[in-house]
Amino acid sequence: MKNLRLKAARTAKDMTQQQLADAVNVSRQTINAIEKGDYNPTIKLCIAICKALDKTLDEIFWQ
Amino acid sequence: MKNLRLKAARTAKDMTQQQLADAVNVSRQTINAIEKGDYNPTIKLCIAICKALDKTLDEIFWQ
């Protein structure tokens, strides 16, 4: 399912998918796919994303 | 680096690596490697591990 918390946290920082992708060194498509929810990133990438957005794992990825 | 919090949470539940592996449907070696810290599991697996151990992502994987 979609990760709406990720999208919300990103837009709250006024970042585009591309900017977040650059910040964590992955492709824009990877960020798009994670927000869309149709795959399963590694924990290292999740942590990098959380740090880029000043959030914790629980805030963005826990369910 | 080693994930000592994972090992501690597992032993606190009196589970072997094999039992945790069975509970989350991966191989024992995968659990061993995560505890040893020399790789980068997927978030889905991390979540399954946390649920099996009654912990949250932040408690086991956040740094």
Add this chain to the structure above:
DNA sequence: TCTAAATGTCAAGTATAATTTACAAAAAAT
């Protein structure tokens, strides 16, 4: 409108997570 930036999505390739099999060493039990 018109245009440019941002997002959604696809297909083919590459990197690496996770598996299986196997064996040795450490820890726990008898």
Add this chain to the structure above:
DNA sequence: ATTTTTTGTAAATTATACTTGACATTTAGA
């Protein structure tokens, strides 16, 4: 001390995360 369970580790294979490049659609600004 000896057996049994648990853990550490390695090599070869398979599954899948992630990349690159490309194009269509949506959103935002001029």
